[in-house]
Amino acid sequence: MQVVIKCLKGGSTSADVDENTPITEIKKKVEKSLKIPVSQQTLIVSGSPLQDDKKIGDYPKIKEGTKIYIVIKKPENLQTSLGKLLRKYYSEEQCKIIADEFMRNFQTKVDNLSLDDLERIAISNLNEL
Template sequence: MHIILKCLKGRSTSAEVDDTTSIIDLKRKVERDLRIPISQQTLIVSGSPLHDDKKVGDYPKIKEGMKLYVIVKKAESVQEALGRFLKNYYSDEQCQSIVDEFMKDFQRKVSNLSLDDLERIAIMNLNQQ
């Protein structure tokens, strides 16, 4: 069956699926076609989120020609990710202190990069995508 995967921002892609197509495969298609990382996607059908470990056949509401909506979650910042990780090992005060020092060091190192360095980093990342 043919379905449409539509972003709320207006972009969309389509997919040919059957009952055995996994939801994670649909997310991979969205990542390829719309350049939205899988970790930032939530697929919605009739107001309900679809789970990565399920298949299209597990959702009887998905029919021929149906639109599944792609909700894009805000990417987690480096500070948020580091703080969340450190909370497993340190107190809140210690976490904040470590994150602050890390960000100061990071900003110092980035500000010392030349434009050529930044261009090389950008090209390297674009080539990986």
């Protein structure tokens, strides 16, 4: 069956799916078509978010022609991601100290990069695409 995937900020695509299609597979199709990273997508049908570990068949409301909406989550910044990781191993106070020190060191290193360094980094990352 075919479903329509619509972005609330504009843009849409369609996908051929069946009851065994994983939600993560739909997200990958959206990433290719609409250039929205999988990690920033929340797919919604009838006001309910679709869970990545489920399949289309787990959602009886999804039928031929169903519209699935995408909500785009704002990406986390480096300090927030680091804080989440550190909280698994350290107290809140320790996390703050470690994250602040890491960000200071990181910013210092970025500030000391030359234009040649930045060009090498850019070329290296472009070649990976």
